[in-house]
Amino acid sequence: MIKKNSAASVEEQYDERGRLIITDSSKIPENMTEEEVVDFWDTYAMSEELLNESYIEEDDLLPPRKSATKPINLRIENDLLNRLQKIAESKQIPYQTLLK
Structure with missing residues (x-):
């Protein structure tokens, strides 16, 4: 109209x-x-x-992408791994993310 x-x-x-x-x-x-x-x-x-x-x-709403990560192998003692997993569990995140 x-x-x-x-x-x-x-x-x-x-x-x-x-x-x-x-x-x-x-x-x-x-x-x-x-x-x-x-x-x-x-x-x-x-x-x-x-x-x-x-x-x-x-794309303008999203934060910029982080640089690509590269998978690696890392040897950690069982005790240290268990402690990291408990910390990660208390933060409700995967332990691999905690290590980043």
């Missing part, structure tokens, strides 16, 4: 729920309370273009 605002002679577009469609991210207020956010998004919607611009790739 498109309405023309005679005062500013700008076409305003509304979505199917009657919310005004925002095409510029600068029109989205910052530092709103949760209640203000709910009220704002009940009244406004983002345009498809703005949604695509603000899309964050999944």
Whole structure:
């Protein structure tokens, strides 16, 4: 639905729920309370273009990968291994991770 605002002679577009469609991210207020956010998004919607611009790739959300590890063989006395396994169990992690 498109309405023309005679005062500013700008076409305003509304979505199917009657919310005004925002095409510029600068029109989205910052530092709103949760209640203000709910009220704002009940009244406004983002345009498809703005949604695509603000899309964050999944890779950008993840922390950088650690460098690859290399498997090795390590000889440890049984007593030391048992103590490491108990420590790892108390921390709820595998003992191999504890050794890293």
